[in-house]
Amino acid sequence: xxxxxxxxxxxxxxxxxxxxxxxxxLALVVMGSIAEKLSLLVDGGTEYYADKVIVSGSTGMxxxxxxxxxxxxxxxxxxxxxxARAAGSVMMLLETDPSAVSMGVAANIQATDFREEGFETFExxxxxxxxxxRDDRGVAVVGxxxxxxxxAEVGGTIDVRGEEFEVxxxxxxxxxxxxxxxxxxxxxxxxxxxxxxxxxxxxxxxxATLITSIAVYLDADADPDEMAEVIAHQxxxxxxxxxxxxxxxxxxxxxxxxxxxxxxxxxxxxxxxLSVVNTMTMSVAERTxxxxxxxxxxxxxxxxxxxFIAESAVMGLIGGLVGLGLGALIAxxxxxxxxxxxxxxxxxxPRLAIxxxxxxxxxxxxxxxxxxxxxxxxxxxxxxxxx
Amino acid sequence: MEPIIRVTDVTRRYRLxxxxxxxxxxxxxxxxxxxxxxxxxGPSGSGKSTLMHIAGCLDRPDAGEVWLVGRRVxxxxxxxxxxxxxxxxxFIFQGFNxxxxxxxxxxxxxxAEYAGASRKTAAMRxxxxxxxxxxxxxxxxxxxxxxxxxxxxxxxxxxxxNEPAIVMGDEPTGDLDTATSNExxxxxxxxxRDRGTTFVIxxxxxxxxxxxxxxxxxxxxxxxxxxLTAG
Numbered sequence: 001x002x003x004x005x006x007x008x009x010x011x012x013x014x015x016x017x018x019x020x021x022x023x024x025x026l027a028l029v030v031m032g033s034i035a036e037k038l039s040l041l042v043d044g045g046t047e048y049y050a051d052k053v054i055v056s057g058s059t060g061m062x063x064x065x066x067x068x069x070x071x072x073x074x075x076x077x078x079x080x081x082x083x084a085r086a087a088g089s090v091m092m093l094l095e096t097d098p099s100a101v102s103m104g105v106a107a108n109i110q111a112t113d114f115r116e117e118g119f120e121t122f123e124x125x126x127x128x129x130x131x132x133x134r135d136d137r138g139v140a141v142v143g144x145x146x147x148x149x150x151x152a153e154v155g156g157t158i159d160v161r162g163e164e165f166e167v168x169x170x171x172x173x174x175x176x177x178x179x180x181x182x183x184x185x186x187x188x189x190x191x192x193x194x195x196x197x198x199x200x201x202x203x204x205x206x207x208a209t210l211i212t213s214i215a216v217y218l219d220a221d222a223d224p225d226e227m228a229e230v231i232a233h234q235x236x237x238x239x240x241x242x243x244x245x246x247x248x249x250x251x252x253x254x255x256x257x258x259x260x261x262x263x264x265x266x267x268x269x270x271x272x273x274l275s276v277v278n279t280m281t282m283s284v285a286e287r288t289x290x291x292x293x294x295x296x297x298x299x300x301x302x303x304x305x306x307x308f309i310a311e312s313a314v315m316g317l318i319g320g321l322v323g324l325g326l327g328a329l330i331a332x333x334x335x336x337x338x339x340x341x342x343x344x345x346x347x348x349x350p351r352l353a354i355x356x357x358x359x360x361x362x363x364x365x366x367x368x369x370x371x372x373x374x375x376x377x378x379x380x381x382x383x384x385x386x387x
Numbered sequence: 388m389e390p391i392i393r394v395t396d397v398t399r400r401y402r403l404x405x406x407x408x409x410x411x412x413x414x415x416x417x418x419x420x421x422x423x424x425x426x427x428x429g430p431s432g433s434g435k436s437t438l439m440h441i442a443g444c445l446d447r448p449d450a451g452e453v454w455l456v457g458r459r460v461x462x463x464x465x466x467x468x469x470x471x472x473x474x475x476x477x478f479i480f481q482g483f484n485x486x487x488x489x490x491x492x493x494x495x496x497x498x499a500e501y502a503g504a505s506r507k508t509a510a511m512r513x514x515x516x517x518x519x520x521x522x523x524x525x526x527x528x529x530x531x532x533x534x535x536x537x538x539x540x541x542x543x544x545x546x547x548x549n550e551p552a553i554v555m556g557d558e559p560t561g562d563l564d565t566a567t568s569n570e571x572x573x574x575x576x577x578x579x580r581d582r583g584t585t586f587v588i589x590x591x592x593x594x595x596x597x598x599x600x601x602x603x604x605x606x607x608x609x610x611x612x613x614x615l616t617a618g
Contacts, residue, residue, distance in 0.1 A: 005488040293484040296445055297545060298473020298501035300466055381437075381446045384480070 003310045010283070014315065017279040021319025021360050022326065024269030028356045029327025029348060031265045035258040037175075037347035041105060042254050044176020048122045049246040053216040053228045055086075058237045066092050068193060068210045069238065074115070076235050077214060082222035083231070087115035088211035090189040092196065094146075094182060096161065105180045107146055109160060111189030119217035124178040129154035129169035136185045141169035145179040145344055160184065161192050175347070186211075216240070266359075272319065273363040280312045280371035291375050292383025301376040308372035309365055316364015320357040328353070389457065391552060391585050392419040392442050397451030397461075398608075399437050411437040412448070413608035421552070424579045424586040426596035429605030435589045436557055438605065442587065443555040444472040456552050473502040477546025477554040481561035483538040485530040485545075491517060491537075492526040495545045502549045509548070516544040520574060536567035543574060547584070554578075556588040560595055572598045 007014045055077060057067030077086040094107035114134050124143075132141055140160065142152040147170060150158045157164045160182060171178055190207040197205070218227050228242035241249070284291070291304055299307075331346035338345055399412040412434045419425050419442075427435045440446040441453060444460055447468075453461040456475050463471065477498075485494045495513035500506065517526055520540040530538050539559060546554045556575070560568035572595050579586050588595060596602045597616060604612035 002489065002493065009488050289482075289484065290486055293480070293486070294497075294501070295469065296443075296472070296478045296480075296484075297498040298469060298549070300469040300501075302466075303501060379446075381440050384445075384484075 003307075003314050006307075007311050007315060013279055013282075017275050018315050018319040018322070020272035020275040021269070021316055021363070022272075022323040024265070024272035025320045025323025025356050025360050026327045026330070027268045028262075028265035028359070029324055029352065030330055030346065031261045032352045032356065033327070033331045033346040033348045035261045036349045036352050037345060038254055039258065040175040040347060040349075041177065042251055044174060044178075045246060045250060046243070048177070049241075049243045051121070051224060051243075052218065053224050053231055053240050053242050055214040055216055055231060055235070055238050055240045056212065058239060066212050068197070068205075068212060069214070071113075071209045071211055073235060073238065074211075074214055077216055077231060080227075080231055080234050082219050082227055083216055084219050085115060085119045085217040087119070087215045087217070088113045088186075088213075089215065090186060090193055090210070090212050092189070092193060092212065094160065096196070105177050107149070107180050108182070109189060109192065110178075110181045110183050111186040112183075113186050113211070116215055116217065120215070124174055125172035126169045127172040129167070131169055132183055132185060136168070137188060138163075138165055139168045139185065140165040141171060141183040142167055143171050143179045143181040143183075144173040146182060150182070158182070161195075163188075163192070269359065269363060272360075273316075273367045276312050276315055276364055276367035277370065279315070280308060280368050281374070283311070284308060284371045284375040287375075288378060288383050288386040291378050292380050292386065295378070295380035296384065304378075305372045305376040308375050309368040312368025312371070313361060313364040316360045316362070316367070317357070319364070320360025323360065324353055324357055327356075388420055390418040390454075391421040391423075391456055392417065392587070393452075393454040394418070394438065394442055395452045395454075397438070397441055397448040397453065399434075399441060399446065399448050410608055412441070414451070415605070415609050416451075417442065417603060417610055419553075419585060419587060421585055422579070422583045423601065424576070424599045425588070426599040426602045427587065427589045427605060428591070428593075428596055428602055433605040434608040435605050438610075439555050439557060439587060439589050443476045443478065443553070444468045445478075470502075473498065474549050475551050475553060477549070477551040479539070479542045479546050479554065479556040479559040481558035483530065483535070483542050483562070485538055485541055487530050490527045490529055491522060491533065491541045491544075494530070494541055495548050498545050499548045512548055513544065516547055517541065520544050534567075535563050536570060539563065539567075539571050540574065543571070543578070547578065547582075550582075551584070553585045553587065556586065556590075558589055558591065560590065560592055565594075568592065568595070 057069045059067055071088055074086045074088050077083055089110065089112040092109050094109055140158060142150060152158050152167045154167050154170060156167050158167055165184060173179060190210050193210055194202050194205060194207045216231065218224060225242035225244045228240040228245060232240040294304060328348050331348050334346050335344045394415065394417045396414045396416055397412050398414055401409045401411055403409060415434060415438050417438060427439065429435050441448050448461050452459060460471060492510060492513050495516060496509035499509035499512055514526060517523065520543055522537060522540055525533060525537060560571055563571060575586055576598055578584055588599060590596055600616055602614040603610055
């Protein structure tokens with residue numbers, strides 16, 4: 001309380017200083033929440049890719065390829081030593097002309113041949129309705145982030161590439177790729193895939209032989225990165241990607257992106273910190289006489305130091321809390337605004353919230369160190385004479 | 388009787404610039420008996436305040452000895468000096484020098500807290516003292532809501548809160564009108580009589596000096612005369 005009264009003795013100045021910290025923390029929270037969202041997305045990917053090899057067409061980039069390949073490859077790959085099971089799947093973008101630039105994963109269609117059953121450990125939970133079954137046709141399970149965009153409800157229908165699909169299930173939120181996916185039966189996906197091909201080719205292929213990627217499950221003792229090389233070597237005209245490939249193609253660029261985001265936020269927070277240094281230095285100069293009096297009535301240097309550090313720490317803390325509040329508000333508002341188009345951009349995680357407030361607090365303490373030290377060192381007699 | 392304050396041949400030079408300095412004290416000596424009320428008078432720049440600061444552990448001499456309550460203090464380090472100052476010496480200043488954001492009660496309690504009292508004990512002692520100096524109804528007022536006389540009474544209560552043996556006043560009535568000044572001197576006199584607290588008061592005011600037991604006259608950094616008050 002005393003500390004607060006001391007700080008707000010100069011209301012405008014204290015408010016402006018705290019506002020400086022607030023803006024810094026706001027930037028940290030808002031930008032950090034984007035980074036957190038992307039990180040979780042990628043963490044999900046890391047988990048998914050950890051134990052397997054993803055095979056796709058020769059131009060593809062691992063599991064992100066939409067280039068058609070033949071189902072014959074499944075058998076070829078299962079012939080490779082160390083491979084336990086290969087499962088084909090089709091992935092394609094939900095929109096034929098993805099007009100909106102999206103952060104993270106674009107809305108997509110996914111279908112699988114169920115050969116992964118018993119091998120896949122990454123599971124998405126069904127929160128409503130049921131999961132796809134082998135003989136389903138014309139039905140869909142919708143990812144959490146696409147529910148409002150597609151206006152999906154169990155029993156209703158959604159429009160997938162101009163065709164109507166009955167919604168039989170809704171996926172729980174995973175905070176990673178499946179949130180942006182519509183799962184449909186493989187045969188339906190293959191038909192849509194062929195429809196996408198140039199008509200000359202489309203007429204000559206059998207839809208049931210087309211997939212876009214193969215998930216390769218390995219024997220327990222096989223190293224997925226080594227196996228990726230082995231498979232790429234033995235099976236022609238494909239690319240095979242293990243966990244290291246995912247790291248290199250997705251995780252590393254994201255890490256750099258995150259570092260840039262955090263660097264910008266931290267710089268803006270440091271500017272706020274400098275304004276605390278300035279305010280505290282002025283405050284000490286103005287209160288030189290008060291310091292003299294406090295010393296005269298028995299304050300030790302340590303007590304003076306603690307007093308001023310407490311003031312700058314409290315300024316940092318208030319700025320941090322207000323910044324977190326505003327940042328969380330902006331993130332929530334942004335997500336609400338983006339909900340219709342399924343672009344949830346922000347995620348304020350507990351570690352981000354605690355981290356940014358703690359950072360503001362530490363910054364407050366550090367900013368107060370020099371002014372406080374200066375105050376503590378004042379000679380009481382000279383401080384008392386100071387006008 | 389062993390003096391409670393003994394300052395012997397003390398010198399103190401203040402540096403103002405590289406070549407520029409002032410010899411505030413040039414071998415001043417002063418001895419004060421326990422329970423005595425002493426006024427220090429002298430022209431501006433004669434070293435009265437410096438002598439008081441050194442005797443009160445706020446400043447250290449360049450040479451000479453300072454003994455306080457039976458202890459040599461001129462050789463003490465900052466922390467011990469601050470402790471001793473907090474417990475054994477109370478200060479009253481001309482400009483009252485209360486912390487402006489704190490209430491009367493908090494200002495008085497602060498000194499007790501610095502001396503190690505808990506917040507609760509400090510507040511209790513502060514309240515009792517403020518009631519003593521007639522401010523029972525002003526406990527929660529901040530200095531700007533108090534008159535000069537009332538502020539100085541808060542300062543007196545603050546000086547007494549750690550039950551120091553000595554109270555030092557640096558022109559304690561300098562900013563007050565005559566009536567209020569007499570009132571403050573009266574309060575100090577009462578405390579001196581009732582509690583046996585030793586007072587050392589730097590003043591320009593002959594009436595204040597007349598109310599003390601003895602007046603010490605300073606000139607050019609030395610004590611050059613003493614006058615016992617009749618009565």
